[in-house]
Amino acid sequence: DSGVTQTPKHLITATGQRVTLRCSPRSGDLSVYWYQQSLDQGLQFLIQYYNGEERAKGNILERFSAQQFPDLHSELNLSSLELGDSALYFCASSVASSGGIYEQYFGPGTRLTVT
Amino acid sequence: AQTVTQSQPEMSVQEAETVTLSCTYDTSESDYYLFWYKQPPSRQMILVIRQEAYKQQNATENRFSVNFQKAAKSFSLKISDSQLGDAAMYFCAYRSAVNRDDKIIFGKGTRLHILP
Helix, strand or coil: CCCCEEECCEEEECCCCCEEEEEECCCCCCEEEEEEEECCCEEEEEEEEECCEEEEECCCCCCEEEEECCCCCEEEEECCCCHHHCEEEEEEEECCCCCCCCCCEECCCEEEEEC | CCEEECCCCEEEEECCCCEEECCEEECCCCCEEEEEEEECCCCCCEEEEEEECCCCCCCEECCEEEEEECCCCEEEEEECCCCHHHCEEEEEEEEECCCCCCCEEECCCEEEEEEC
C-alpha cells in the first residue's frame, strides 16, 4: 500500500459523458501527478500540481482538466468522453515539487471504460 | 525531448535463472534520474530500483541490479535468482533533475514471464 488512494477503482460510462476521478496523496506530500496508461500510448504524464498550483502539463487533452484543493486532494475531470479515453488513470504523489531523488508513490489507479 | 526505449516487448526466464531487461534513453541533459518500475497483474506501480546519473556506481537492491552506461545512454535491469513473483510488466523510466517539473517519462514496457 503506497498510501495514495484513488476513487473509484472502476468506472464505466458512455461516450459524451463527463467523469471525475479523485486522488488523495500520502500524508505530507504536496505534489500530485496524473498519468494515463492506455494500450496505444503506454504510460503518459498528464499534469502535475504542487500545493494547489499547476506545475507542469504533459499530453493532456483540452477536454481534460484537473485541480488540487486546499486539503491537497486532487481531481481529474474528463469530459466529452470518447472511446479512446478508456484507460487506467494513475495518481502519484511526492513530497517535493522539483529536483531531488524524491520518489513518486503511485495509487492503485482508476480503470475507466468508455462504451 | 527525452525518450525512453525498451526494445523487448516480452521476455521469458526460467525460475532461479538470471535475466536482463534492456533500456536506452535519449536526453541532452547532464543530470537526471533513471528508474525501473514493476507492474504486476494487480496493476500497482512499484519502484524497483533507481539510479542517479551523476553516480558512477551501479545501483543494487537485493536481487535487482542495473548496468548504467551513461555515455551509451543505456540502463539495463538484471534480475538474479528469478522468482515466480517477479512476473510482471517492467517499465524503464526517466526523470529530469534540472526541469522545474519532475514528470516521469516511461518506456513502453517489457512483459516478463517466469517459467517454473
